[in-house]
Amino acid sequence: MVVRALRLLLRNDILRLRALLRHPTAGSVLGIAFPALLIIALLWAIGPAALPDVSDARGAVGFGMLLAAVPALFSYTILFRGSDAPFIRRLGLPGRALYWERSCRLGALSGAATAALLLPFLAASSPLARPLLVALSASTVAWATSLLALSGAARSLGRPRQGRRGVLSMGFRDPELAAAAPLVYAPVLPLLAAAVAAGFVGAAPGAQWTRLALPLAISVLSAAAATRLYEAALPRFAPRALEMAFAPPPPADKGDLAVGRGLTALLPRRAVAVWARDAAVGGRRFPWAARLAWPIALIGFFALARWGADPATRTWVLAAGALALVAQGGAVVALGQMERQGPRWVDRALGLGWGSRLTGRWLWGWGLSLWIGVPIAVAWSWLAGAANGWAWLVAGAVTAGIASGVSVGVAGRI
Secondary structure (H helix, E strand, O other), X not given: OHHHHHHXXXXXXXXXXXXXXXXXXXXXXXXXXXXXXXXXXXXXXXXXXXXXXXXXXXXXXXXHHHHHHHHHHHHHHHHHOOOOHHHHHHOOOOHHHHHHHHHHHHHHHHHHHXXXXXXXXXXXXXXXXXXXXXXXXXXXXXXXXXXHHHHHHHHHHHOOOOOOOOHHXXXXXXXXXXXXXXXXXXXXXXXXXXHHHHHHHHOOOOXXXXXXXXXXXXXXXXXXXXXXXXXXXXXXXXXXXXXXXXXXXXXXXXXXXXXXOHHHHHOOHHHHHHHHHHHHHHHHXXXXXXXXXXXXXXXXXXXXXXXXXXXXXXXXXXXXXXXXXXXXXXXHHHHHHHHHHOOOHHHHHHOOOHHHHHHHHHHHHHHHHHHHHHHHHHHHHHHOOOOOOOHHHHHHHHHHXXXXXXXXXXXXXX
């Protein structure tokens, strides 16, 4: 029964992945594939400048903790917060099959992170045997101990405590956060275990593959031990995880669009009304336009702060930022296409002319670009020491203006 259910789950995962590759959506391309390709391009471009030192145990420990961050931080989302988890539980599939399927997902993510962090060694034509040995030991131990730590934390939270508080909840003033203290501290175990495993393997001179046997054995035992914990925790903790993620809708008097307060008080009210309307509609129809800004801004900021003197890093940030601004401009144009297909009687009733519509849409588009432009401009001028950081803000304004003009033109006359 468990084997058949596991095959069914893995087959469905493969079908979903195949459908995503055959029929990609704008959200999947710009929200997942685009940032992933940018990270790969950055790691390859900066190559020798970002090469981790794994020549001794100290450098291997740092490299191992870096590798462990991905499975340690994403394990909760993958194990208990999958979008298909409630549907699968309703099917009555065994919890053990669900555990191994989720562990395969986490292992695939950990393997992708490991492959990405080995790219600088390939780009620099550096020997790959020792970094690969350290990476395999750290990633496998981090994967297995993440399964063990999260399953144990879920099992602990699933038990009825009757008001008792454990040692881990000491120091938390928020009672809800104190109640979930085992989940808060769960990523600590894989980080420490991966650091120890990487240090153990990295302490050996050269590349001794025999030292990999102990971390692999620990990983197998940890993953097997987590099976019973996950299976016992799933009936009680899975509904609680959904309850913890629930956010009640805002009150009726708190959900209005704010017009005439703060910065909007300095602008024409009609343009501000269009701005608020476009931000609400665009945020729901094109959420990837806002999500796209975060990986570009964060990765670009830290890349400039660490390797800003390298011309290859600046070239990468320039190309990534330009592509992101063009993609956000595409969302602005798409809003105009959607407007053309729908009724525009609201704009007629309010008497909104093309000037107000153009200004409001430009404000929305420029606001999207500022999430990229501001952090990149700060890092470009202050951290990397480059000139004309303000040009990022101007580039965002110009791109949004051109896209807004095209958007209003596509939408047609009122």
